[in-house]
Amino acid sequence: MTTQDQAKDQRQDENEDQRYAPGRRQDDDAGRPDYAELRAQLATLTTEAFRPELADIDRLPTAEIARIMNGEDATVPAAVAERLPAIAAAIDATAERMARGGRLVYAGAGTAGRLGVLDASECPPTFNTDPSEVVGLIAGGPSAMVKAVEGAEDSRQLAAEDLDALHLTDRDTVVGISASGRTPYAIGAVEHARRLGALTIGLSCNAESELAAAAEHGIEVVVGPELLTGSTRLKSGTAQKLVLNMISTITMIRLGKTYGNLMVDVRASNEKLRARSRRIVALATGADDAEIEAALAATGGEVKNAILVILGGVEGGTAAELLTESRGHLRAALQAAP
Secondary structure (H helix, E strand, O other): OOHHHHHHHHHHHHHHHHHOOOOOOOOOOOOOOOHHHHHHHHHOOHHHOOOHHHOOHHHOOHHHHHHHHHHHHHOHHHHHHOOHHHHHHHHHHHHHHHOOOOOEEEEEOHHHHHHHHHHHHOHHHHHOOOOOOEEEEEOOOHHHHOOOOOOHHHOHHHHHHHHHOOOOOOOOEEEEEOOOOOOHHHHHHHHHHHHOOOEEEEEEOOOOOHHHHHOOEEEEOOOOOOOOOOOOOOHHHHHHHHHHHHHHHHHHHHOOOOEOOEOOOOOOOOHHHHHHHHHHHHHHHOOOHHHHHHHHHHOOOOHHHHHHHHHHOOOHHHHHHHHHHOOOOHHHHHHHOO
8 A cells, every 4th residue: 555545544534533523413403412301212112121020130040041032032033024024025125226226225323233234245245246236334434333433323414424425326225224213323314315216214123113204114123122121232133134134135136146045146255155156056057076167167257157158058258148138137048048
């Protein structure tokens, strides 16, 4: 890295720090926050509810606490199952926009924001997407992934600024994530995206949340009070992770990023993935090692293309053309093969 590049990076870091500096008010209302009103609001949330039956949990044996916690976690999939129709509708709408060149953008604060960034970061190696296609925004910027940024979640304006930096369009989808359903950053992201014509999804863990109401597709997975009062990285975080897994994975299936349950768009960026890519070609085609190696060599290591070469009986260049014409859907390309 040149000295000029280092200076540029330092200026960018300083600008980011200034945006989220403690001296800058993050709440959108002037004056001191009304903590009595906020406490009353939190008291109405299921995710904040106190469970008196667990008041002595710190006095229990470790094995008993683990048993209780495991039992709590076991209830999450059932809560997600109740919202499957809403989840499926949101996914279909997302896939339709992404098929037209749109992006999937997650926006959240704290645990919710980190889960969005995690899901986005796993799409390039899994589905060979460009990093710009699935994006995770967290209140406070990238540094908030490892260290809490004071007050960042309290500003709707910062969410709008983060989205504007992406030059959002009406082909994009923005998923606001907030366990409470009241986080200003997540709500602000959804509201701003909707004004710009983007598809909006609100994922929360409380019923009748402001976030779900602000979005076109509201997904409210009500998992109940947490083991530790208000610690929404527990059941709420698990529920959010399950739903985000569905949104990204099924959207990619709809976009032709898989062939059956095989990750045919996997990016072979290390030895394990290079071995996996060969196993995927073998599972899809039944070809022997020599034929697999020849097909991968003819297609520059592209798994999907190699499968088409073997099953479609075409050359590497023809495979690439057929996949372009089929918009990346391997089944359609196989049907079009001579």
